[in-house]
Amino acid sequence: MTKKPTITTVAERAGVAVSTVSRFLNGRYVSPALRARLSEVIGELGYSRSWTARNLSLGRRGSIGVVVDSSEDPWFVLLLSGIEEELATRDCSLMLASLELGGRYEPARVSDWIRDRRVDGLILAKSQRRERALIHLAVEAHLPTVAVVPDEALQEVQVLHLDNIEAGATIARHLVELGHTRFAFAGGPDHSIDSKHRLRGLREGLAAQGIELPAAHVFSCPQWDVAAGTTFGRTFLDARLPVTALVLANDALALGFMRVAHERGVRVPQSLSVAGFDGLPAGAIAWPSLTTVAQPTREMGRVACRRLLDTIDDPGRIERIQFRMDLVARESTAAPPPPGRGKAAAPRRPKRVGRQA
Amino acid sequence: MTKKPTITTVAERAGVAVSTVSRFLNGRYVSPALRARLSEVIGELGYSRSWTARNLSLGRRGSIGVVVDSSEDPWFVLLLSGIEEELATRDCSLMLASLELGGRYEPARVSDWIRDRRVDGLILAKSQRRERALIHLAVEAHLPTVAVVPDEALQEVQVLHLDNIEAGATIARHLVELGHTRFAFAGGPDHSIDSKHRLRGLREGLAAQGIELPAAHVFSCPQWDVAAGTTFGRTFLDARLPVTALVLANDALALGFMRVAHERGVRVPQSLSVAGFDGLPAGAIAWPSLTTVAQPTREMGRVACRRLLDTIDDPGRIERIQFRMDLVARESTAAPPPPGRGKAAAPRRPKRVGRQA
DNA sequence: TTGTATGCGTTATCAG
């Protein structure tokens, strides 16, 4: 096997200087005759530029880093998909790093990226307080960074965030429209601003209709995952609160809750309407399919990527981009049961729910 | 802001040659005195090696490529997680590429990787016939490649595959043990070898117990996804076959089927036991939770990565590594209903299923 | 043990 051809090989074979070939490759001025000759030579040689050498010369890395707590997060999977779509059109690669692998938090990998400038920019998905150090590092290193829905206020990097308050109001409107008057809310971790905002939106939305959400009907879960929803579900259903609609701060919690509801024979939505936030694909598959206020997650991925690449090319001002969340009404919400019937004790009858996922 | 220090900066500051610094950095022979001096200088300079230049010099890329149809595939997400875990211990990055973005098949990105040798090796997840061209390219380019559960026979690259036949037999044993005698099977696409093998294992497993799986009870779905399972479910339930156990060729199909079962009021597992293959996390959340024969997906990711890195360091013989799949018995399978009752028409009674996800 | 010189494959600068 002969060696891989380099720009020098091409130059020799064509009888010109490497710099000429380089200019040709980068679309600069070359005489039409040479242009033809070169593309011919390159063709028969099967030559292609060295990515590494090119980047070394250009002083860039040719790839961006995408950082997330866990790449198994279904929300992140959607975001990543959007990032990939945008990247597909550019000559830039994607490097992935999970902060939490095998249960341990290990930001070292990403610190290395930043310190060694192994990437041209960073996308931080759902960063939290513990990522402050990384962000600080990135800012100091003047590394273009965009944070996607960080659960805290960030000033020094590009930020994509959601109108969680409006989202809360949206679900309030939907449920009130269906006829509900007695609500409960299950939030995420106490320190979560997103959770607070969704609650606030819900509360304000209800208040606008003259409905109150009692403090005793507001709960919080220590995690954002399905298991936490399940745990919450047990204590919630044991409490037998007189509510007809339960809003959970995200879809994962809602999905976990619905499992318990099934176990306990609580019929959703006939006895209790359930709604979440985020718009995870799993919500469409669940039974009943989950009503949710969905993020334009994939679109956010695209925008995050575009914004990052723009910032890399031209480090301009820091921007904040806000996205709205939209109601996706599915099977888990319906009109409340006629008053006077205990919800958890309601007998389960075979009745078909017509709407589709 | 001062310029980023390079190995030259360090050398000058320490009053030695760059090669000495280089040797120090790579843990080769340097006098203890210098060793101390150098690490001191490096410390106060905040120096770190250039990843790009190092790789250029070493003639490698410093990253491996991971290729999949869609990074949204939940199975792949697990595999990726395993790959990341293994990679976390090495000084190597991960580049991701989805072949099918926005509905279009675009292998060009990966062809570029191979042609330009932008990666040191390739992991192909679930490759199919249409990936032949890519594999051919990789083999020609002598690019170390490992294919994870390709749905076809591959000779020229490292392969991780599953004992799908044994998996089929496993689910057969489980269901026969529960008392089932009348079965149906829904396969994936007709050309799929995996699907054929799972069917064959099921068939042989049943035959071993003197049970026959009639050809009329064997179906196939055009896709491997939830939607296909839903579509299949409608025609299957319309047919009202006298079976008590349905095995679907993967979890996605099974999940899709279960949705239809819910819609139609068919009680799983009381009227019909349902089982899948793969062991997706979604199966544990579903109601009822899905009995499945699970792949050690994350472990396969780790092994794939390790195998690839080994092959990169030392291009040895081509190996095939086989993994077994293990039964995860959950709520969707149970003893068959007492004979003499039509299944699809069975009334739905409130009865609790005890087992947990 | 340390230093010198050269190579890795490109791009950019500045003559011609």
Added chain:
DNA sequence: CTGATAACGCATACAA
């Protein structure tokens, strides 16, 4: 428009 030549930052024979 084209050609030499110097970076880019590091690794590695080979010489000292």
